[in-house]
Amino acid sequence: MDVVTTVEELRAARSELAEPVGLVPTMGYLHEGHLSLVRRARAECAGVAVSIFVNPTQFGPSEDLEAYPRDLPRDLAMLRGEGTDLVWTPTAEVMYPEGYQTWVSVDELTRHLEGERRPGHFRGVTTVVAKLFNGVLPQKAYFGQKDAQQAAVILRMARDLSFPLEVVVCPTVREADGLAMSSRNTYLDREERQAATVLYRALSAGQEAFAAGERQGDRLRGLVAETIAQEPLAELQYVSCADTETLQELETIRDGALLSLGVFVGQTRLIDNFVLGGQDVRFNAQG
Numbered sequence: 001m002d003v004v005t006t007v008e009e010l011r012a013a014r015s016e017l018a019e020p021v022g023l024v025p026t027m028g029y030l031h032e033g034h035l036s037l038v039r040r041a042r043a044e045c046a047g048v049a050v051s052i053f054v055n056p057t058q059f060g061p062s063e064d065l066e067a068y069p070r071d072l073p074r075d076l077a078m079l080r081g082e083g084t085d086l087v088w089t090p091t092a093e094v095m096y097p098e099g100y101q102t103w104v105s106v107d108e109l110t111r112h113l114e115g116e117r118r119p120g121h122f123r124g125v126t127t128v129v130a131k132l133f134n135g136v137l138p139q140k141a142y143f144g145q146k147d148a149q150q151a152a153v154i155l156r157m158a159r160d161l162s163f164p165l166e167v168v169v170c171p172t173v174r175e176a177d178g179l180a181m182s183s184r185n186t187y188l189d190r191e192e193r194q195a196a197t198v199l200y201r202a203l204s205a206g207q208e209a210f211a212a213g214e215r216q217g218d219r220l221r222g223l224v225a226e227t228i229a230q231e232p233l234a235e236l237q238y239v240s241c242a243d244t245e246t247l248q249e250l251e252t253i254r255d256g257a258l259l260s261l262g263v264f265v266g267q268t269r270l271i272d273n274f275v276l277g278g279q280d281v282r283f284n285a286q287g
C-alpha cells in the first residue's frame with residue numbers, strides 16, 4: 001500500500017494503479033462505515049484509493065476542527081487490512097497553498113438543512129472533493145448515505161462540472177442499536193450514547209407511519225419531532241421530509257422522499273436520515 005502526501009507523489013503512485021480506480025474520500029478516524037465503502041470499491045474496481053484529510057474549510061469558527069478525532073497509524077492499519085492500494089494524506093498546505101483563492105460552490109442545494117445551519121460548510125466540501133477528484137482521477141467515487149445532503153451536493157457538482165466519473169452512494173452502516181456510525185460518536189459519554197438512539201427511533205417512527213399510509217409531510221415531521229422531544233438530552237435542530245434530489249420540502253410524501261434530521265445530544269451534533277419506502281429504511285448490519 002502506497003501512502004503519499006504531495007501532489008507529485010500522488011501522481012506518480014496513481015500512474016501505477018490498475019484501472020478502473022475507485023476513490024473513498026474520508027476525514028480519517030475510520031470506522032466500519034468507511035470500511036464498507038472501501039470494500040464496495042474493492043469489489044467494483046481494480047485499483048482502490050482512499051484520501052484522509054480533515055478539511056479545515058468545511059468547519060465553521062465555532063465547530064470542532066481542533067477536537068476532531070485523528071489517528072493516522074490506526075487508519076492506515078485498517079486500510080492495509082482491506083487491501084487498499086493507495087492512501088493520499090495531504091496537509092492543509094498541500095490542499096490550500098499560500099495565496100489560495102479558488103472555490104467551488106453548489107448554490108440551490110446548499111441553502112437549506114445543513115447548509116442553512118453551517119454557513120460555508122458545503123463550499124468547503126465541494127472545493128476539497130473537486131480537488132480530490134482532480135488529484136486521484138478516479139472512475140468511481142464512494143460516499144455514504146448518512147450524509148445525504150452532502151451526497152446530493154456532490155452528485156450535482158460532478159454532473160454540473162462534467163467530472164468523468166460515477167458517484168456511488170452507499171447505504172448507512174449502523175451500530176447494533178441503530179445509531180448511524182460516525183467519528184463524532186466518540187464525543188458522546190455513556191448517558192449521551194444511550195440517548196443518541198432517539199435519532200433512529202424518531203426516523204423509524206416516521207417510516208412506520210409512512211408504511212401505514214401517512215402521506216402528509218407536516219404530520220410526518222411532527223411525529224419525528226415529538227419522538228425527539230421525549231429524550232431530555234436531545235435538542236432538535238431540524239426535521240425535514242424532502243425530495244431526495246432537489247431537497248425541497250414536500251407537502252405530500254411519496255416513495256423515495258428523504259426524511260432527515262439534525263439533533264444535538266449534549267454538546268454533540270448528530271445527523272441521520274431514511275429514504276422512505278426505499279433504501280436504508282431498516283437497520284442492516286451490512287449497511
